[in-house]
Amino acid sequence: MSNNSATVNLEILSAFKSANKNSWRLEQIFPLVVSYDGNEIDLAIWAKNNRKSIEKTLLKHGAILFRGFNISSVSDFENVVVSICPNLFSEYGDLPRIAESRKIYQSTPYPADRAILIHNESSHLYCFPLNIWFCCLQPASQGGATPIVDCRKAYRLINKKLQARLIEKKIMYVRNFIQGLDVSWQTFFQTTDKSMVEDYCRRADIDFEWGKQNNLTTRQVRPAIAIHPITNEPVVFNQIQLYHMAYLESEIKESLLSIFGEDRFPRNVYYGDGTPIEDSVLEEINQAYRESQTSFPWEKGDILMLDNMLAAHGRSPYVGKRQIRVAMGEMRYSKDILPSAV
Incomplete structure (x- = not known):
């Protein structure tokens, strides 16, 4: 990771009043890497005392990686995160909870030999976290990085006509909850009561339809x-790569199509009016992500803090055991981030 200007370093270091400055190192703009090789600093206490500075720095850089702070447990991780965001989100249905805490989740349980493509967490929902944290308790023996995308840069790389089309049309996420495939609706909505699911969908502006076999x-x-609700900057903010069937391996896509057809395909995404998103549009988005992406190898004890609108994320394939824990907070509503014209 490359070093950055002394101006940036001094600006950030000025907030670290309780630290021995010789023990701190700051590297790379995206993510901003804050590394520490001492033993005196408790990151949770320091973060609580410097919360405003962290928030300001996150808005500037979009991503901060804290490294070398002796984080070795879920409890250590939660203490740090709560010191920055006291009210963590504890009702997320797309990630499995862990036994040690109601507010910390496991990372997505997806086959290790496959990548999780780039996405902004919960951008397909009416309510989403503005901030998200990842903690590495055990890095994979090979691979397993969490690539991140600068969403401001990705937006600028998309041509203006496509920007306008995406703003005007929006996108429609279609999800078929099929028993025995992917997350069940009971797990996602955290209830077995259909009337509660229906009430939630109405409140969240979700169209719903019950099908055969309780699907x-x-x-x-x-x-x-x-x-962005604070910086007022336009950003790419979606889960197109996670939802569109074009991103599945051909063999898997064809198998699912033969079983379910397009109407009952587990997940897909269209323009907001229900028309297909063209392949050329998908490729332009892919290219913008490629040019805006960076990645780094996890080290044990790392904590990565993202502004979920300024930085999208994914996961690289890996070998071996990998333990990444996740926390989310600062919940926002999709109706409050709609652009009128850019």
Whole structure:
């Protein structure tokens, strides 16, 4: 990771009043890497005392990686995160909870030999976390990085006509909850009561339809491009790569199509009016992500803090055992980030 200007370093270091400055190192702009090789600093206490500075720095850089602070347990991780964000989100249905805490999750349980593509967490939902944290308790023996994308840069790389089209049309996420495949609707909505699911969908502006064999289909129109509620900057903000069937391996896609057809395909995404998103649009988004992406190898004890609108993330394939824990906070609503014109 490359060093950055002394101006940036001194600006950030000025907030670290309790630290021995010779023990701190700051590297790379995205993510900003804050590394420490001493033993005197308790990151949770320091973060609580410097919360405003951390928040300001995150808005500037979009991502901060804390490294070398002797974080070795879920409890250590939670203490740090709560010192920055006291009210963590504890009702997320897409990630499995861990036994030690109601507010800390496991990372996505997806086959290790496959990548999780780039996405902004919960951008397909009416409510999403503005901030998200990842903690590495055990890095994989090979691979397993968490690539991140600068969403401001990705937006700038998309041509203006496509920007306008995505702003005007938005995108529609279609999800078929099929028993025995992916997360069940009971797990996702954290209830077995259909009436509670229906109430939630109405409140969250989600169209829903019950099908045979207790299956459920949901459709929700959300922004593909959004305006950050604090910086007022336009950003790419979506889960197109996670939802569109074009990103599945050909063999898996064809198998699912033969079983379910497009109407009952587990996940897919369209323009907000229900028309297909063109392959050329997908490729332009892919290229913008490639040019805006960076990655780093996890080290044990790392904590990565992202502004979920300024930085999207994914996961590289890996070999061996890998333990990444996740926390989310600062919940926002999709209706509050819609761009009128950019």
